[in-house]
Amino acid sequence: MTTVAGSKSTAKKRSLLAVFTQRKTKPYLNPYLGGFLLGVVLFLAFFLTGNGLGASGGLNRILVFFEDLIVPNHIDQVPYLLKLAGGALNALDSWIVFMTVGTILGGFISGWLNGRLKVETNRGPQIGRKTRWVFAFMGGAFMGYGARMARGCTSGQALSGGAVLSVGSWAFMFAVFAGAYALAYFVRRLWN
Numbered sequence: 636m637t638t639v640a641g642s643k644s645t646a647k648k649r650s651l652l653a654v655f656t657q658r659k660t661k662p663y664l665n666p667y668l669g670g671f672l673l674g675v676v677l678f679l680a681f682f683l684t685g686n687g688l689g690a691s692g693g694l695n696r697i698l699v700f701f702e703d704l705i706v707p708n709h710i711d712q713v714p715y716l717l718k719l720a721g722g723a724l725n726a727l728d729s730w731i732v733f734m735t736v737g738t739i740l741g742g743f744i745s746g747w748l749n750g751r752l753k754v755e756t757n758r759g760p761q762i763g764r765k766t767r768w769v770f771a772f773m774g775g776a777f778m779g780y781g782a783r784m785a786r787g788c789t790s791g792q793a794l795s796g797g798a799v800l801s802v803g804s805w806a807f808m809f810a811v812f813a814g815a816y817a818l819a820y821f822v823r824r825l826w827n
């Protein structure tokens with residue numbers, strides 16, 4: 636009797652997974668139209684909220700919120716963290732948290748609507764799956780550290796800062812592109 640119920644629940648799980656992962660893949664949006672729409676979104680963000688776009692600050696605040704749940708005494712001893720969640724402050728009480736959560740949900744919905752929601756590892760023919768994940772994790776760690784050190788990610792620094800002609804943001808973007816091109820030479824064999 637349990638095997639029948641177990642197989643029914645397994646079939647339900649598979650059909651639910653199929654709803655999310657087995658949709659017809661639609662073509663990508665024209666990149667020029669996408670860039671134009673991103674500019675419109677950036678303008679509206681400045682116009683409606685007085686703030687630009689960004690992501691690393693929202694993720695940082697979410698992490699600080701959970702850190703405050705686990706080790707609140709640590710939060711109250713670090714001046715940077717004290718500004719975010721010290722005392723009665725809630726780290727999630729910021730516009731950038733809502734924008735970050737909305738970006739994640741919007742990306743999920745867009746991926747589902749366009750048939751791109753799937754579990755896969757993109758890699759070249761000369762790299763194994765585990766090695767690709769190690770490189771992806773290292774790259775993400777470096778980018779996250781760099782975003783905090785530069786006081787913003789590519790969204791906050793390049794898009795929002797560049798839109799208001801911040802010299803530091805333009806220097807950041809040129810450094811990002813120069814660093815990426817310099818590193819690409821050494822890792823190109825992993826993709827070809």
